[in-house]
Amino acid sequence: MEPIEQIEDNDEISLKEIYVSLKEIYHVILKRKYLVVGAIILGAAIGLVAAFVSKPTYTATLSFAMQDSKSGSMSNIASIASQFGVSLGGASNGAFGGDNLYELFTSRHLIENALLQPTQINGQTTNLLNLYIDTYQLRKGWAKSKNPEIRAMQFPLNQQRSTFTRAQDSILETIYTTIIKKPMLKATSRGTKLNIGDITFVSENEVLSQLFVENLISVATSFYVDVNTKVSRHSYEILKHQADSVKAVYDNAVAARASIADN
Structure with a gap:
């Protein structure tokens, strides 16, 4: 059972450390609240200006x-x-x-x-x-x-x-x-x-x-x-030219055969 108790103690210590850390951060923010508020206002102002200046697409x-x-x-x-x-x-x-x-x-x-x-x-x-x-x-x-x-x-x-x-x-x-x-x-x-x-x-x-x-x-x-x-x-x-060429050859062949037949 001792290992289990050791794990529980470690978990408890971790939670305490997290709580202490968050508390310290809170106090730091509280001390510099005006700086934080100013940063938030500045960011919001920049966002508003960008929204008005940039045109929709x-x-x-x-x-x-x-x-x-x-x-x-x-x-x-x-x-x-x-x-x-x-x-x-x-x-x-x-x-x-x-x-x-x-x-x-x-x-x-x-x-x-x-x-x-x-x-x-x-x-x-x-x-x-x-x-x-x-x-x-x-x-x-x-x-x-x-x-x-x-x-x-x-x-x-x-x-x-x-x-x-x-x-x-x-x-x-x-x-x-x-x-x-x-x-x-x-x-x-x-x-x-x-x-x-x-x-x-x-x-x-x-x-x-x-x-x-x-x-x-x-x-x-x-x-x-x-x-x-x-x-x-x-x-x-192209096809028309080829057809005309074939027709010309055919006509010449027919004319040649007719000439031979007449002779």
Whole structure:
């Protein structure tokens, strides 16, 4: 029984030590109560200032199911489009499948098109580029520029991308870099086994976040259609040329046989 009594004594001593330690801490805090109260007030003030100064952010996420390459021939982007009511027919994955698809979503070409695509906002036609500029008040910084073109910078809706000036292109590139490096845009997979992808966009404007992910899917689908149309047209031209060549050979052969028969 002696070992058991020894353990109980040790436990009792430990509890006493804890009690004494807590009591000492309490007395220390009591002696420095003004310092503690001041620290609490300062921390609360910093928290309140941070809450007022920092702007809220809005996150829009669009999730989609990826096509399993083993289950069919439809490309991933065609599969995504079909989930939003757009039928693109079947096509092999190729450049539009797997990790390539996520790289495509973050490409400068698609992001620029998503920003420049005419969009209805509150009954008015504008684009997300101008909404982005207004949201982050970029024109305030441009107004301080020594370059008069920057100070008067505008992005008209009817201006073609190919006609952008060097200054316009530079600003658009800066915005693209910010979107990618901040990062505001993420295109990720939840895992190879799940075959589910997410496009997420974070900004200080709720409408901008929502419409950007929608526009990105729209321009990606259009890009897919354009590429496949060009490929199909090119294949058609090759087949047509081959058919014309075969027909010419056939016609020559028929003409030769007719000439021999006449002789």
